[in-house]
Amino acid sequence: AQKVTQAQTEISVVEKEDVTLDCVYETRDTTYYLFWYKQPPSGELVFLIRRNSFDEQNEISGRYSWNFQKSTSSFNFTITASQVVDSAVYFCALSEATSGTYKYIFGTGTRLKVLA
């Protein structure tokens, strides 16, 4: 069965600190997709990144970076030099095709608080 685990419920850091959000997933499929979303207080989930299971290359986008390791079934997200605007709930998600349809299974989220 598909499962996404975000063990960190809440993290608080001081502005300019680096922070890593952990994500561990379970799946039986060899083809799958991983995502990170940000949910600010407004409620809308904002897409951050998508990786497919065949591409383990790490990615950097500005202050954001992602570390995908199939050997440990992890897809961790690091924010460098955190800012107050980074405060939000962050969700990791897994997608697989089932009967031709993709569904997205989310972790329970990590609430990040960046203090000024």
Place this chain on the structure above:
Amino acid sequence: ETGVTQTPRHLVMGMTNKKSLKCEQHLGHNAMYWYKQSAKKPLELMFVYNFKEQTENNSVPSRFSPECPNSSHLFLHLHTLQPEDSALYLCASSQDEYEAFFGQGTRLTVV
């Protein structure tokens, strides 16, 4: 027009009322989803539609009734809800294996 639009943004309803949530996507996606987000069980998948056909019903109680008249519109009809159904209801759309785009959600309160 934003990608995925949900109306209303907020809804308060009594347990005997009937109401509907609406979702519209302007992205040309083939799949649409309803998710429920509450404090107890964050982001539960409720229903999935692919080209207007329901492909997933995640054991949702019959007091929630989805409707997908076309690939751009998705409704969630509500009747005789319980207070524990109070939550944020999120609609999303996607195309194949790509990322899902979410609406801003409807904050539902059942009194």
